[in-house]
Amino acid sequence: MNNRIELTLKRLIREAIRDLREQEEMDCPKPAVDLKLNTKNRDAAIKAKHIQYGPLNLADEAYWERLADHWNTTPEVAKESRCENCVAFDISPRMLECMPGKTSDDDGWLGYCWMHHFKCHSARTCRTWAKGGPIEEDATSYDWQKRSESVSESRVLEEGKLRW
Numbered sequence: 001m002n003n004r005i006e007l008t009l010k011r012l013i014r015e016a017i018r019d020l021r022e023q024e025e026m027d028c029p030k031p032a033v034d035l036k037l038n039t040k041n042r043d044a045a046i047k048a049k050h051i052q053y054g055p056l057n058l059a060d061e062a063y064w065e066r067l068a069d070h071w072n073t074t075p076e077v078a079k080e081s082r083c084e085n086c087v088a089f090d091i092s093p094r095m096l097e098c099m100p101g102k103t104s105d106d107d108g109w110l111g112y113c114w115m116h117h118f119k120c121h122s123a124r125t126c127r128t129w130a131k132g133g134p135i136e137e138d139a140t141s142y143d144w145q146k147r148s149e150s151v152s153e154s155r156v157l158e159e160g161k162l163r164w
Helices: 002-025 035-049 060-073 093-098 138-149
Strands: 108-113 118-121
Touching: 035 118, 093 108, 093 138
Parallel strands: none
Antiparallel strands: 108 118
C-alpha cells in the first residue's frame, strides 16, 4: 500500500512540475500586446450580431434597452452583467502585466476577454456575458490560455470577421 501511495505522489508531483513549467513558458496572449490584432478582434466583436460588445458610449441607454430585450429583462438588471463580473474577464496579476501602462479610468479598468480575444473594459458587456468572474488568479488565467490555444487561431478571426 505504501508503494502505491508513493507512486501516486510522485506522479502528482511530476504533473505539478510540468504544469508550472508550461505556465512559465506562456507569453501574453497576442491580442493583449498587438494593438492591430486587438483592435481587429474588438471591432469584430462590436459588429457581430451574436456578441455586440458595448456600449461604446457608457451613457447609451438604447444599448442597455436592446440588451435587456435580448435577455428578456430590464435595463437595470442588464447593467449588472458587465465585463467586470464575466467568467472570461481576466484581471489576474500576470494579465495586468500584459497590459500597456495605465489601464484604468473613472469608469473602470481594462482586462482581457478570453471569449473574444481582446482587451475589454470592465464597464462594458456583450451578449455572450457569462456569470462567474472575473479571473483573478494566475493559475486560472493560464488555464484559460491553455484551453484557448488548443483552438485554432483561424477560428478566432479571418479578415476581421469572427469565425465559429
